[in-house]
Amino acid sequence: EAGVAQSPRYKIIEKRQSVAFWCNPISGHATLYWYQQILGQGPKLLIQFQNNGVVDDSQLPKDRFSAERLKGVDSTLKIQPAKLEDSAVYLCASSGSYDRPQETQYFGPGTRLLVL
């Protein structure tokens, strides 16, 4: 079974530029999560989707971050404009009804973003 795929793996941009990350979850997984992991910290949730609907985006800085999962499969996370403090690893995870427990999350390799 293929795991969670993410691209790009690395991205370097200047502040005020925009950037987009892509995630393809495990096939059949209905729930998709985006986490932000700042160096030295544990991951923190940005947004959770159930199919193509948003379940929780309370921690998403909506003035600059946006995310979508239009067809309930792939998802993109966008930052516009980026700030220095957005430098982090952006992790995508998915979970699904075929797993026990159902909320067990499987993570992709992450996208490392550096904002200069």
Next chain:
Amino acid sequence: GEDVEQSLFLSVREGDSSVINCTYTDSSSTYLYWYKQEPGAGLQLLTYIFSNMDMKQDQRLTVLLNKKDKHLSLRIADTQTGDSAIYFCAESPANQAGTALIFGKGTTLSVSS
């Protein structure tokens, strides 16, 4: 607020046992998880325990849960150099809107030969 606490560093010799401790906050969390993160990689699920269990063993890994004290531990028997990584404890609080995990800051395990 929600806060999962872990010690930051642990150093052991190859062949010894490692014990990584964690305290969590939400007594209604149904499942508790341990993830492993190697340098430059994503999080790898190691094991999980259901909240009505006290112990779970999976090969070299033993998870102990003290629900009264909200304390979780991960024991790695016969620790190898390949076990060197950051280990994250995570809970899934019942009061969350969704099923997102709350992670600790991670414990860096260093194994010397």
